[in-house]
Amino acid sequence: MANIIGGVATSHVPAIGKAIADKKQNDPYWKPFFSGFDFVHQWLQREKPDIAVFFYNDHGLNFFLDKMPTFAVGAADAYHNDDEGWGLPVARSFAGDAKFSWHLIETLVADEFDVTMCQDMLVDHAVAVPMQLMWPDAKEWPVRIVPVSVNTVQHPLPSAARCFKFGRSIGRAIESYPGNQRVLVVGTGGLSHQLDGERAGFINPEFDRLCMDKIAGDPEALTGYSSEELVELAGTQGVEFLNWIAMRGALTGHVTEAFRNYHIPISNTAAATMVFDHQPQPQRKAA
């Protein structure tokens, strides 16, 4: 069966994509964020995933507010990025794994997560930027991806508890897929930030630290927050932390924090990167 090798969580601010395009990784403003990826690169080189499942939110590239799915799963063999209107260069396309995606979808629906299934799905900076951060020098992307979009834009949002269970279902689906694929789960966005309103620029390091401290060993401490509480504590866009919670849910076994980097500010955002090691639960022996 396929193996979950671990998780990566990272901010996905569009300005990071711009900094990559402009080769600003070593500028004093950017270095504290980008240097946090040295560990990630070594870890990925060692762990060598074949497939990466991305929990992210679409920012109005693939979905508009006319039809907004709570959870949507890509089921294609290729995914493309495109012009998002704010000047980011279009990223090169990503390979998918439709067969693997359909297995996730089958399991999710059997688990009563009635997802939107997407055979065409543009992926925005929330997938492209983390890919560029994780594999900056790759001539070809070393993984096939499954984009899993979580609605963190249009309230009512799925609750943190629901996102955790949704991730859990995907984790079980991965571990029941025939083969020996090495699967990475990725949660993108966050941490605290708010772009809109008189409270624009709101950042909450205390809450961010609590999230980072609890997510590996005690995620249930974070799943009791309502969406409105998350808005209050993390900001209107800090609710992207739901993507991290779904990623954590997909890590079904024993989870330990391997690395974290936290830096304020990147643009309007408290930027964070974390890596999680994952030991699967021992399989019960057949009687």
Add this chain to the structure above:
Amino acid sequence: MEHHDIPGTTIFDGDQARKGLALNRMCFSFNSAENREAFRRDEDAYCAKYGLTKEQREAVRERNVLKMLAVGGNVYYLAKLAGIFGLNVQDLGAQQTGMSVEEFKQKLVAAGRQ
């Protein structure tokens, strides 16, 4: 819908989404360079084509982000409109908080020293 009051913050719920549909739909169209150019060429005609309300048209004409939010704009979509004017989310933050862009950036840097 009633929400817990968070100062300086609007929850983008169904009420906001209904109010803002025309404005957000126009902003969504700015994913296309051709549409951005059409807006630049004739802003009035472009806004009329998307059926903006009088209040939405005014907020866009004034480039006033808080007013755009009040008439249902969602910031992820408004950011695409702002891109046409060469403004990024830090420029938007400065405008909404009544600070200079430099002051707004400093406020964020200061948050990192907490």
